[in-house]
Amino acid sequence: MRWRRFLRRRQTEAELQQEIELHMEEEIAENMERGIAREEARRRAYVKFGSARRVREEVWRASSFFWLERMWGDLRYVLRRLKHSPSAALTVMVSLGLGIAANVVVFSGVNKMVLQGPPVGDPANLMTVYSTDRLNQVGSQINTAVFESMRGQLKSFSGTAAFTTFLQATLSGRGARVRVWGQGAAVNYFDVADVPMMIGRGFGSHEEHSPVVVLGYELWVHTFKADSAVVGTTVSLSGKPFTVIGVAKPGFHGVMQFINASFWVPLSQQAELESVPGRNGEWVNVIARLDPRTNQAKGQAELDTVAQRLAIEFPKERQQQGFRIDKAGTWPAEAMAQIAAFLAAVMAVALLVLAIAGSNVANLLLSRAMARHREMSVRIALGATRWQLMRPMLLESVLLSLGGGVFGVGVSLLAVRALLVFHMPMDLPIDLVLNVDRRVLLYAFLLSAGTGMLCGFGPAFAATRPSVPNALKGESALERPGRRWTMRNVLVVVQVAACVVLLCTTGLYLHSLAKLANEDPGFSTGGVRMLSIDPIHNGYRAEQVPLLLKRMRERVTGLPVVVSAAWTDAVPLSMGMHGSEFHIAGQAGSFPHDPYADVYHVDPGYFDTLGIARIAGRNFEGATADAPKQMVVNEAFAHLIFKERSAVGEYLALSLPAASAPASPTAYEIVGVVKNSKSALMSDEENHPVVYEALEQNVGAAAPLFGYSLLVHYQGNGAEVGSAIRNEVSSVDSSMVIFDDKEMVDRVKDSLIIPRAESVIFGTFGCAGLLLATVGLYGVMNYSVQRRTQEIGIRLALGATRGGVQRLIVRQGMMLATVALAIGLPLALAASKIAAKLQDGIAAYDAVSFTLMPLFLASVALAACWIPARRAATLDPQTALRHE
């Protein structure tokens, strides 16, 4: 009915008209029956009926679609107005766009880390089972034997499945060999995760020990060119034949959020592919599907009981250990709290940028509204309601802000792509790619609309203040003389104060990055290249590795540009080394309490190549596989164990948990002591303990996760040397996959990924904030000069000097800036305390940042005031006095 009336307005109108006509005719006829003359009868009927036009309008307005038409009218009006001032519209959209882009990028991070569930079926009921220690801290992985026993006892779960985190392999079958990362998975993994296959099938229950592989969608597309005939064929993983049985659905990259697994093999095959059996396969991650009839609390309760039973069954492994379940694909509560705190901080900063942008827009809209105050007053005087006047103004700001949102999303798409330059300082399938998906777009939309409402409301409310008489006389309804704190002043103070907070925080991060980047890692990075290979996963047996490495090193050192070269199982500043506790050989070790050191397995040439000076003893000599074990320690570790005594000639042994400690542990002779250098991270303390063991004596103990890396000290052009080195390595084995082939300087840069990313984020936000706040201050001062033109004219006419006028304006602007600084600085200090808490290496009270940034800001503010002040000083009193 209503729709019909809306869509066929003309017909409805006609019907109403007809109805009214009939009414009149009847009334006239009735009047005439009473003996009234025709003309008089007509007149009386019309008087009695009232205005037919009003009736028609009222009927139309009462229909539910009246607002739609009204809106359309407003919209046309607003668009017409915007067309007349495209530059103002553009300014608003760009400012808001920058603010919105900042928020959209941050939100896409939130979306990735917090909101996005794992790409599995019914993610709400899929749980990850974590192992916890006696302090209830999450230790994540679970021993395979424990898992096997546990899975049989669980009743609240319809299925449990285990999988490993990383499994590396070299894939060949089509085209060149590629290094790929996958996971070992229980045969029911895809059933429990409820992940359908795109083509082919998942693991069958009988395939626990079969050499079969399920490919990830992306690997299938990139390496196999999306050829569905690949299912059923045989490919080679690290030299072993595997039958492809299926391709997982697009978008599935494993249950863990940040790990990009691209293939899956049955759990038992992990050991086959690792070559060194049992290293990774012994510890697994566990997912469990909650039975729909139960809930998380009941599942947890059951796991608590099972944990007690397991403590009896596995007295060694499960003493005082429990389980905790959490939604799969999310983070354990502890990690989540940290991530959430960090994201909240970054989000707050992004909102700060948006607030600064929003203040600008509010100011601009305010001055646009001011320009129309007389029109507004006339309309109010004629009877318009306040809401009627505000409606188009609000619509205008929302429209502008949505335009800003579109611009912002565009900018954020570029920004997300730009963030790809950051990579982790290691070759792991870590997925750091941010996406702008539907949820992010919705957020952008809501944020834009909300910002528009918020920015538009103040100006609209102020501009429609019904102070009619003054305005009609030509006085401004908004700027009452004698009022010092106008809305524009408050806005600009808020802006500059927000900018103080932003810039000081940015300063902190930049300062800490500069400190880290300039820090001496303790080894030379210039003129050093690295290159990694993984012989174990290229079909070599452990005992073949030493010879291979030796031949490659010899080829490379043969190059005239190469000064020295050495293999290592871990490159410093790559987070990839392992570590151990040590005790003096012959004494009893106490496993978790003995001094800890990062352990590197290196060639003797390592110290020369990286320029790490020896301060006592000698280098490795004759450290062959069957010779007595040798080690070189750094100063810090020597001091940790032997204090002032000389460490050279002493013997150390590995401290191990009581359960796995051998009766007579191997003793390592300390043959030398070298200077300290950074190990895992640039932010390591100066004296991080490090132990170097001879590579040749340790090959085959375990396949290093990141393969072996050749460090080369060279002279000349890095790129040319790089390709020469690559050629030499390939000449020994042309099928060997080479990765992480880069300058050491770049690796150091990558190792600063977190401070660099933070600095880029905060730096960008800070610059945007500064720009926006400067424009804001300038706009307000400029406007103030315009408004005071007459006053300035009088001052000049009465003998004020130009300098005096200039000072007057600058003083006014600087007063605002000073107030803003006074408000902003304590807030900035508070913010810096939060930042210091969130991240190591950030000083809470960084004198440099807190002196330089306010000074910098003050000078920018001065410039922003000075330009309008100069304009004021050059006014001609004659013209100024006549200015309206």
Added chain:
Amino acid sequence: METKKTFSSEMLKGTLDMMILRTLVVGDAHGHTIAKVIERSSEDVLEVEQGSLYPALHRLEDRGWVKSYWGTSENNRKAKFYQLTTAGRRQLTVESGRWKQMARAIGLVMGETSARKEGQ
């Protein structure tokens, strides 16, 4: 520009709806008849501004309390007739109940003895 609504016209709007519904209980009618009936049955006290009848009729139709159809008037003119629906009948009961309550309350306040007696 919207018309300013005084308290009385606002109050009348609710009662006008009720009176229209009441008129239609007797039988279907077109606008003019409704106006006449209201006037006459109120002994010409309530002289409705006849124009306001039509927005009210359309409002009632939107809410589904009356239905309309085109028919022929007593004077053989094509006229739009309004008919009470079941929902309208229900609404009338609700509103006349409320009205009686209100009338009694006002009567009490104004000290009308008849109202007080009724209450006792």
